[in-house]
Amino acid sequence: MSKSNTILYLDGVSVSFDGFRAINNLSLVLDKGEMRAIIGPNGAGKTTMMDIVTGKTRPDEGEVFFDGQVDLTKHDEADIAMMGIGRKFQKPTVFESHTIEENLMLALKGPRSIFPALFHRRSATEARQIDHILGIIRLGDKRDELAANLSHGQKQWLEIGMLLAQDPKLLLVDEPVAGMTDAETEETARLLKDIARDHSVIVVEHDMHFVRELGVKVTCLHEGSVLSEGSLDFLSADERVVEVYLGR
Amino acid sequence: MIFIRAIGLTLLLLLGMLLPSNAAEADLRAIIAKFATASNFSAIEAVVHELAATGDRAVERPLAALAEGRLYVRKTDSLVFVGQDGGGGIELLDPLSGEKSGAAAKGDIAKVKVNNTLRRAIRDALGTLTLGAKDPAARIAAAATMFKTPDATNIEPLDAAIANETVASVKALLEQARAASVLVSDRPEADKLAAIALIGARGDRDALSLLTSVEANSEGTVKDGATAAMAKINSTLALWDAGQNIWYGISLGSVLLLAAIGLAITFGVMGVINMAHGEMVMLGAYTTFVVQEVIRSSFPGLFDWSLVIALPLAFLVAAFVGLVIERGVIRFLYGRPLETLLATWGVSLILQQAVRTIFGPTNQEVGNPSWMSGSFDIGQLAVTWNRLWILVFSLCVFAVLLYVMKRTPWGLQMRAVTANRRMAASMGIRTPWVDALTFALGSGIAGIAGVALSQVDNVSPNLGRGYIIDSFMVVVFGGVGNLWGTLVGAFSLGIVNKFLEPYAGAVLGKIVVLVLIILFIQKRPRGLFALKGRAVEA
Amino acid sequence: MITGRFFAAGADRRVAITIFILLAVAIIVPLLNLAVSSTSAFYVPSYVVALTGKYLCYALLALALDLVWGYCGILSLGHGAFFALGGYAMGMYLMRQIGSRGVYGNPLLPDFMVFLNYRELPWFWYGFDHFWFAAIMVLAVPGLLAFVFGWFAFRSRVTGVYLSIITQAMTYALLLAFFRNDMGFGGNNGLTDFKDILGFNVQADATRSALFAASAVTLALAVFVTWAIVGSKYGKLLMAVRDAESRTRFLGWRAENVKLFAFTVSAVMAGIAGALYVPQVGIINPGEFEPSNSIEVVVWAAVGGRGTIVGPIIGALLVNAGKSWFTGVLPAFWLFALGGLFVAVTLFLPKGIVGMWDSWRGNARALRAASIAEEAGTDPDVPPAKIVRSAARTPGDWSASGPEPQPAE
Amino acid sequence: ADDTIKVGILHSLSGTMAISETTLKDAMLMLIDEQNAKGGLLGKKLEAVVVDPASNWPLFAEKARELISKDKVAAVFGCWTSVSRKSVLPVFSELDNILFYPVQYEGEESERNVFYTGAAPNQQAIPAVDYLMSEDGGSVKRWVLEGTDYVYPRTTNKILEAYLKAKGVAAEDIMVNYTPFGFSDWQTEVSAIKKFGSAGKKTAVVSTVNGDANVPFYKELGNQGIKAEDIPVMAFSVGEEELAGLDTAPLVGHLAAWNYFQSVDTPENEKFIADWHKFIKSDKRTTNDPMEAHYVGFNMWVKAVEKAGTTDPDKVIDAVIGVSVPNLTGGYSTMMPNHHITKPVLIGEIQADGQFETVSQTPGLVMGDEWSDYLADSKDLISDWRAPLSCGNFNVATGKCGGKGTN
Amino acid sequence: MLEVSNATLHYGAAQALRGVSLKAGAGKITCVLGRNGVGKTSLMRSIVGHHRLTSGSVAFEGKALDRSAAYDRARSGIAFVPQGREIFPLLTVRENLESGFAPLKRADRHIPGHVFELFPVLKQMLARRGGDLSGGQQQQLAIGRALVMRPKLLVLDEPTEGIQPSIIKDIGRAIRYLRDQAGIAVLLVEQYLDFCRELADEVNIMDRGRIVHTGPAEDLDRADVRKFLTV
Ligand SMILES: Nc1ncnc2c1ncn2[C@@H]1O[C@H](COP(=O)(O)OP(=O)(O)OP(=O)(O)O)[C@@H](O)[C@H]1O
Ligand SMILES: Nc1ncnc2c1ncn2[C@@H]1O[C@H](COP(=O)(O)OP(=O)(O)OP(=O)(O)O)[C@@H](O)[C@H]1O
Numbered sequence A: 001m002s003k004s005n006t007i008l009y010l011d012g013v014s015v016s017f018d019g020f021r022a023i024n025n026l027s028l029v030l031d032k033g034e035m036r037a038i039i040g041p042n043g044a045g046k047t048t049m050m051d052i053v054t055g056k057t058r059p060d061e062g063e064v065f066f067d068g069q070v071d072l073t074k075h076d077e078a079d080i081a082m083m084g085i086g087r088k089f090q091k092p093t094v095f096e097s098h099t100i101e102e103n104l105m106l107a108l109k110g111p112r113s114i115f116p117a118l119f120h121r122r123s124a125t126e127a128r129q130i131d132h133i134l135g136i137i138r139l140g141d142k143r144d145e146l147a148a149n150l151s152h153g154q155k156q157w158l159e160i161g162m163l164l165a166q167d168p169k170l171l172l173v174d175e176p177v178a179g180m181t182d183a184e185t186e187e188t189a190r191l192l193k194d195i196a197r198d199h200s201v202i203v204v205e206h207d208m209h210f211v212r213e214l215g216v217k218v219t220c221l222h223e224g225s226v227l228s229e230g231s232l233d234f235l236s237a238d239e240r241v242v243e244v245y246l247g248r
Numbered sequence B: 001m002i003f004i005r006a007i008g009l010t011l012l013l014l015l016g017m018l019l020p021s022n023a024a025e026a027d028l029r030a031i032i033a034k035f036a037t038a039s040n041f042s043a044i045e046a047v048v049h050e051l052a053a054t055g056d057r058a059v060e061r062p063l064a065a066l067a068e069g070r071l072y073v074r075k076t077d078s079l080v081f082v083g084q085d086g087g088g089g090i091e092l093l094d095p096l097s098g099e100k101s102g103a104a105a106k107g108d109i110a111k112v113k114v115n116n117t118l119r120r121a122i123r124d125a126l127g128t129l130t131l132g133a134k135d136p137a138a139r140i141a142a143a144a145t146m147f148k149t150p151d152a153t154n155i156e157p158l159d160a161a162i163a164n165e166t167v168a169s170v171k172a173l174l175e176q177a178r179a180a181s182v183l184v185s186d187r188p189e190a191d192k193l194a195a196i197a198l199i200g201a202r203g204d205r206d207a208l209s210l211l212t213s214v215e216a217n218s219e220g221t222v223k224d225g226a227t228a229a230m231a232k233i234n235s236t237l238a239l240w241d242a243g244q245n246i247w248y249g250i251s252l253g254s255v256l257l258l259a260a261i262g263l264a265i266t267f268g269v270m271g272v273i274n275m276a277h278g279e280m281v282m283l284g285a286y287t288t289f290v291v292q293e294v295i296r297s298s299f300p301g302l303f304d305w306s307l308v309i310a311l312p313l314a315f316l317v318a319a320f321v322g323l324v325i326e327r328g329v330i331r332f333l334y335g336r337p338l339e340t341l342l343a344t345w346g347v348s349l350i351l352q353q354a355v356r357t358i359f360g361p362t363n364q365e366v367g368n369p370s371w372m373s374g375s376f377d378i379g380q381l382a383v384t385w386n387r388l389w390i391l392v393f394s395l396c397v398f399a400v401l402l403y404v405m406k407r408t409p410w411g412l413q414m415r416a417v418t419a420n421r422r423m424a425a426s427m428g429i430r431t432p433w434v435d436a437l438t439f440a441l442g443s444g445i446a447g448i449a450g451v452a453l454s455q456v457d458n459v460s461p462n463l464g465r466g467y468i469i470d471s472f473m474v475v476v477f478g479g480v481g482n483l484w485g486t487l488v489g490a491f492s493l494g495i496v497n498k499f500l501e502p503y504a505g506a507v508l509g510k511i512v513v514l515v516l517i518i519l520f521i522q523k524r525p526r527g528l529f530a531l532k533g534r535a536v537e538a
Numbered sequence C: 001m002i003t004g005r006f007f008a009a010g011a012d013r014r015v016a017i018t019i020f021i022l023l024a025v026a027i028i029v030p031l032l033n034l035a036v037s038s039t040s041a042f043y044v045p046s047y048v049v050a051l052t053g054k055y056l057c058y059a060l061l062a063l064a065l066d067l068v069w070g071y072c073g074i075l076s077l078g079h080g081a082f083f084a085l086g087g088y089a090m091g092m093y094l095m096r097q098i099g100s101r102g103v104y105g106n107p108l109l110p111d112f113m114v115f116l117n118y119r120e121l122p123w124f125w126y127g128f129d130h131f132w133f134a135a136i137m138v139l140a141v142p143g144l145l146a147f148v149f150g151w152f153a154f155r156s157r158v159t160g161v162y163l164s165i166i167t168q169a170m171t172y173a174l175l176l177a178f179f180r181n182d183m184g185f186g187g188n189n190g191l192t193d194f195k196d197i198l199g200f201n202v203q204a205d206a207t208r209s210a211l212f213a214a215s216a217v218t219l220a221l222a223v224f225v226t227w228a229i230v231g232s233k234y235g236k237l238l239m240a241v242r243d244a245e246s247r248t249r250f251l252g253w254r255a256e257n258v259k260l261f262a263f264t265v266s267a268v269m270a271g272i273a274g275a276l277y278v279p280q281v282g283i284i285n286p287g288e289f290e291p292s293n294s295i296e297v298v299v300w301a302a303v304g305g306r307g308t309i310v311g312p313i314i315g316a317l318l319v320n321a322g323k324s325w326f327t328g329v330l331p332a333f334w335l336f337a338l339g340g341l342f343v344a345v346t347l348f349l350p351k352g353i354v355g356m357w358d359s360w361r362g363n364a365r366a367l368r369a370a371s372i373a374e375e376a377g378t379d380p381d382v383p384p385a386k387i388v389r390s391a392a393r394t395p396g397d398w399s400a401s402g403p404e405p406q407p408a409e
Numbered sequence D: 001a002d003d004t005i006k007v008g009i010l011h012s013l014s015g016t017m018a019i020s021e022t023t024l025k026d027a028m029l030m031l032i033d034e035q036n037a038k039g040g041l042l043g044k045k046l047e048a049v050v051v052d053p054a055s056n057w058p059l060f061a062e063k064a065r066e067l068i069s070k071d072k073v074a075a076v077f078g079c080w081t082s083v084s085r086k087s088v089l090p091v092f093s094e095l096d097n098i099l100f101y102p103v104q105y106e107g108e109e110s111e112r113n114v115f116y117t118g119a120a121p122n123q124q125a126i127p128a129v130d131y132l133m134s135e136d137g138g139s140v141k142r143w144v145l146e147g148t149d150y151v152y153p154r155t156t157n158k159i160l161e162a163y164l165k166a167k168g169v170a171a172e173d174i175m176v177n178y179t180p181f182g183f184s185d186w187q188t189e190v191s192a193i194k195k196f197g198s199a200g201k202k203t204a205v206v207s208t209v210n211g212d213a214n215v216p217f218y219k220e221l222g223n224q225g226i227k228a229e230d231i232p233v234m235a236f237s238v239g240e241e242e243l244a245g246l247d248t249a250p251l252v253g254h255l256a257a258w259n260y261f262q263s264v265d266t267p268e269n270e271k272f273i274a275d276w277h278k279f280i281k282s283d284k285r286t287t288n289d290p291m292e293a294h295y296v297g298f299n300m301w302v303k304a305v306e307k308a309g310t311t312d313p314d315k316v317i318d319a320v321i322g323v324s325v326p327n328l329t330g331g332y333s334t335m336m337p338n339h340h341i342t343k344p345v346l347i348g349e350i351q352a353d354g355q356f357e358t359v360s361q362t363p364g365l366v367m368g369d370e371w372s373d374y375l376a377d378s379k380d381l382i383s384d385w386r387a388p389l390s391c392g393n394f395n396v397a398t399g400k401c402g403g404k405g406t407n
Numbered sequence E: 001m002l003e004v005s006n007a008t009l010h011y012g013a014a015q016a017l018r019g020v021s022l023k024a025g026a027g028k029i030t031c032v033l034g035r036n037g038v039g040k041t042s043l044m045r046s047i048v049g050h051h052r053l054t055s056g057s058v059a060f061e062g063k064a065l066d067r068s069a070a071y072d073r074a075r076s077g078i079a080f081v082p083q084g085r086e087i088f089p090l091l092t093v094r095e096n097l098e099s100g101f102a103p104l105k106r107a108d109r110h111i112p113g114h115v116f117e118l119f120p121v122l123k124q125m126l127a128r129r130g131g132d133l134s135g136g137q138q139q140q141l142a143i144g145r146a147l148v149m150r151p152k153l154l155v156l157d158e159p160t161e162g163i164q165p166s167i168i169k170d171i172g173r174a175i176r177y178l179r180d181q182a183g184i185a186v187l188l189v190e191q192y193l194d195f196c197r198e199l200a201d202e203v204n205i206m207d208r209g210r211i212v213h214t215g216p217a218e219d220l221d222r223a224d225v226r227k228f229l230t231v
């Protein structure tokens, strides 16, 4: 297949830690504008795959291309983020000593060098964008609270908000609904589907209701490589997936 | 000193033997009496030579006493005695027989003055005299002196001694001494060449120094032979020099390790930026001092055990102070590691000043027990005992600590508590205890490091300041939280330092080492034994 | 916009007041020293002018450190080095101003070079006979060192204690280097015996007052600059880097550049502080590179309150004034007092003087807000006094917030 | 108040120099006490003002200023390191007060407001080297100049090198080595000395190693078995106080050059030691050369104040020149017009009890030479603070005051 | 077994718990549900002793715990699986498990077999550092670690977060097993309704710092209860 109309192209990627192969000859392709759900047992390498894409971990071998032509293994985290890959971490990480609003402001798309930041003034558009996001993540009334004082779930939301503010081309979302109520889960699914209309998205999640709700193609990773791929129903019927992941 | 002590021993042995005396004794006494009138060093030296020239073994006693500064002249009657400390005044012994001949107050007697030139003259004289001593150590010492002060007149007595010698190693030394004397004599060339071969085989610095002067003062084949032998010695010595540097590096490393290892606990494991670490080392050193003072005044016989006694006490003292600091200050600061810097800095100022107030600002004397004094040779490698013991000691401390940290439940709890105090408590670990004991352990180890450091450095209130920076460097260079890193870090810094020193000088060498550390950290931002992976970042 | 914020309430007002006080002091103290008769009650003796001038330089240094430590989490244990380098640059200028008035009367070479047998001026002394050149060097040398040092260190992602310790290694290496007489900076004795600055006698009261005023004004300026930096979006970013460096990277920020800028600016500030310090104390020598000096700067900032603008200034003034006072009154015991002070501050004012003040006030404000919410809400039965006491950071309690801020997973 | 005369004492009581300087503070307090017991000065009581400059050089300047401006002291006794003296110099000349400086130093200085009661290089270094070159000293032919890397050793070694070369010592027979302050690992240096000393020529070490670094240096010397008979070490900064921190048994015979030893057998010294032990409440505490320098300096100042009838510094500065007071070694030291004093030079050997035994003594007193004759730029300079010359750096070649006087 | 009465808790000036009362009986699984930020974690942390209550009290087996420190509570038999795992990252998996030995008698200091049965992956990774594990593996480790302590009361704060479905089922089975065989009390915070419904003997629903409903698990299907869980 041609790389050119893919947003993300992984081929033959392997990485090991002290002899342990966390990713093993992984190949995965995401088309522009596609949303993909990734499932797989704990330790299958889902988070590690995201680490590779965002430049946090260098693969031992294999190709990683973004937007068809950019070789991601040659860039560092900041570069990759600036190219338009945003990430939500499995464990929510926000700037604890900043307010919710400041967290969003730092994430907002815009120039990323020192001097513009030094002389930056918040514009009306930016203010509107922040208000908009605050509305989505339902933290409007806490906008001046320090992020440190949020509960776990609220931090999850804030991180999603920061991801939105970044407005990246490709979103990597690691377990977004962990610690959310069922209702919130549904809400998140709706939000992601919304986003997926004009972005490419990879979602990692263990919550099958949520994955079902998304209604997209699902990839199941196991021991560092793709075990099975297809619709959720297809996977649910796959013996191997049931064996290693879903359980009986 | 050992040498002179050895002579003293020999003398006692000789006491039993009846010396051919009488007429000679009167002559000797007459010469000895001249000490009373000799007014300057050259006059005294003349007397020494005169005594030595008699060749009588009886002169050993007065000469040895003179070298030790124990030869006195009684002011009232100008008689010469050997003095010996005895309660209150000075006990007077007969210079020849050694019999007690009364006592005198310090003011009533005058010491026969001695200086380095005289001491050397006496040593040379005694060297010849003790060739026939019973104790092999004395004969070895004699051979060594005679090797260093070759003289054609030595050849004959040496020949006799060689003939009588039964111990092979002593014999070899005597032969070398003889060879040295041959070189300065007017013996035939062949003899000299043989002598050069013998001395060249010895291969040490003394041989080199001897050959240097031979080369300068002779010509022809002898000169060539000396040059060749020197070249050979020089090349082997260069190898030994490298070995020596490594040894110096290792022993510097062991000092660094000792200084740093307590910090590897309080800082490396607990994360307390412990600026008072150096002061814990200092407390250990002062404990040693106090122990030695008590021993000196009450149990002088135990002096050689003083360090062994001081070790547990130093540990306890420093650990106790550490405990107080932890309970009083640091426990309120967990989770705020940077503020521990401020508090421990304050504590270190207080401790320093406290020691200064109690013990005074000046250096205190901590003596080396006999088993930590002096040096011995391995080939051309001079190894000083104190450094060797410190090395052994530091490795032992390291091993024990490693065991405690890795193999005991306490070690596990320690690491758990530092990783996440709150969660550790929820695992049923008594965190306050663990914290307090861990800090006490780190401090206690710093304390016993102080015992060892008191042997190589000065014991003053500033002792700790000198080590704190190096200790932090070592811990950080090795990788915080990794005991092995501290070990390897200490030794590699020590060795690099000692290899640079001869070329760059001590000052520049140290600068280079610091720059290397800075560069190294760029390469490995988390130290030598960096922990890698997610675990570290989490 | 900047002026708007400048007069806004809260912490910003405090900055405004500080700047105002500094500017006022810059005018009043010299007046009271020069224009008031020495018998008057208002007379400020010259030695007080000299002393406070020195403190102001220390305050500037502490402020510089706080910019990187308080706001960016870079605990530099080597800031004394930048201070000293700035000082040396100024010292070299002052040295050259002595001209042939040195003891040997050599018009070109400073005294120490004469008796160490230098035949000519080392190349790195060229240009220092001009004030403008020296002034540039005061900024450039510390700035450049910080830039190069930071460039490598931040790029290699050296952080935390590793960074602290290599900054310490840096100042220690410089200490040893400057101690070397062969370096051409006067070795241990350093540079002394200054005569003129810009043609004015450094020992004259008027010059001293002018230097004092210059220090106060510079400090005011630095406060303003720091405040502007910290309040900008870049300032927020700086703090974000402090709390979760890798997270900023995933947002596309170059954390190393963020740090590098702050580090360099801070080093330049420290250099200026050193340059102002030297003519006022009359000597610069390698002792200023002493690692313990740099640690002390950290202590000043911590005492005053790190992560605040006014804190380090208060801390530096207070600790140094205390030191001057104690060393005079309690010469044998002042270390107990000073050490005790540090311990007490950490225990009882965990966020420093200013930080503590803030949290009292902050608490009061939050309390008020809470009580309003309470009225509107449903639950009136909370005794407000308890709220204050349960502020999570009372000694002994496990802190209520999670463990250390954690980087992105 | 007005019925007392204040005397400033400017010695570090904390920090690295406290180890040496604290003793001097105590000695000064004792001297002042004794003077008060004798009825004070000009009918007034003396009052000591002690401050702690904490081994911090800029703080020395600050404290000096405080003593003079705030406490209005009549004179200051203080400083140890050269840099501390350099730091306070401008203060003393600006505020026109008097400093008595009690420590041996590198010379190359003469200030109107400072009186140097310690030794100049010619009162210590040169005689020491002379001794080593003499037959009594072992006719040394090869020299190791071992020093701490700062101005005093550098200058002293420069002077010594020039002096030795003038005496015909070849360049390869001189080894110069410097170590940092507080250096504690001497293995390499000591073994280098050993190596240098094994070239077949009589070798000696001239040590300008400073302060704390001496203890580990001597410990290493002892352990590596360098004996005084083989390679004697002649030290200029090792006194009784330093030896108190050492087991001297392995060091017997190593040398030091000073202008005073505790072991000097004179009635003045006996009294001084007795007073000191009483004052400090310990008979283990030693006396040393800088203490004697303060003793001499203080008595000179007292005498000068009495002579001038006032404590006004200007008057005292003029009055003190020519004042002669007994020193503790049995002679009289006199303040010379160059603000240095005359001193005897003693060479002592370390004894097992931690004391020195004098093995050589200059026949007369040596006058301190501020401008060394062995340095190119200073050999033409002299200092004379009497009217009409009143100059610290008069150039005899050009006949002008102010160094080269080329301006 | 556990009884919380009228607990209130403040973070600075903000109030997180407003008079919460709750019971958890031996041999029963008590579930606490609620939206994000309603105070579930705060309540659990107060029970295990991480936070000190502003007022109210916690009693365990009839003894008041309010004065006792977290480690004493652990020693009296309360084990805690916190939200966010909080395993010890630099300790190996084995050491993490062994950290639970502290309150045990010497004879009991071994890792019970059912820990590895439940989480076989832990057995494979005994020598790996805890922090290197994947998120879900860490969660398994956290639960395993609590089981090592042989608790009488097990407090679980969202234990299924980030865990693969098959293991969630295993965890459910394990909790039931512990309840039935060992008769311990389980206090469970969950967002995952199905899991809760299946397991719980009793549910408590929290909203804005208080408990607004207590009842059997079946109540979860009631609309008036459900409303507390919707956005
Ligand atoms: N630095 C490391 N050192 C050793 N092993 C590692 C390291 N990083 C990851 N691993 C291992 O690699 C495997 C993959 O981890 P990863 O976090 O990618 O899993 P995951 O698919 O995200 O799992 P989960 O669903 O539990 O989050 C795991 O077995 C983990 O233990
Ligand atoms: N350390 C803290 N400081 C101040 N406020 C806090 C702190 N921790 C939590 N809060 C606040 O207390 C409230 C309750 O938080 P808690 O963590 O108990 O919620 P939760 O019910 O566990 O939520 P989630 O389901 O998201 O985990 C939240 O509004 C949160 O913002």
Ligand SMILES: [Mg+2]
Pocket: A046, A047, A048, A090, A174, E134, E135, E136
């Ligand atoms: Mg994962």
Ligand SMILES: [Mg+2]
Pocket: A151, A152, A153, E040, E041, E042, E083
């Ligand atoms: Mg929660």
